[in-house]
Amino acid sequence: MAFDPTSLRFDDKGLVPCIAQDADNGDVLMMAWMNAEAIARTLETGRVTYWSRSRQSFWVKGETSGHIQQLVDFRVDCDRDCLLVTVRQEGPACHTNRRSCFYTAVRDGEEVELMGPME
């Protein structure tokens, strides 16, 4: 069946969450948001493109930083309201310069930093 981005269940702002996963080692790198046009651009260009809620504009990941995400596989969940992209991530995915945004664990009630910024 042909994929139609408008068949997804967008929220009241026209967005769906998209999880980015490292295609090589399976690490979850980040979560951001896409609208229908960002999805179309991601699929067309192979460069993962989000919708920035803070800037209200398209956000071609790595366009300014060089930390691009090359699309490897694009997946839709059962409810069609969440996306998963597997990617080749150039450098850090996180704006703090860490490989993943999920660098803080909660263990025994305490926050533990799992990784520092990349060199």
Place this chain on the structure above:
Amino acid sequence: MAFDPTSLRFDDKGLVPCIAQDADNGDVLMMAWMNAEAIARTLETGRVTYWSRSRQSFWVKGETSGHIQQLVDFRVDCDRDCLLVTVRQEGPACHTNRRSCFYTAVRDGEEVELMGPME
């Protein structure tokens, strides 16, 4: 630093998205939502507990189906507005009886089913 669930950035409905990842093989299993109390219960009991937006009630994953998620690690992202739990998943995570909710890929413009229901 002690972790305080109320320090997270909840959306206007008091929820944050939570990604569940298989602790053994790294597969992304599903994404659902938590409120502050669901987070507290998850950390306290070690049984992953979401907030069901459709039922407007707590959802102890697997409570009726037996397909529980045992918490292995709990992570917070850089913006404190998304969670990642790594879990020991009993059976399928998806209500369609598939191991993961992300069983549909989009390849060359077509939807491709990557896995069927578990036996």
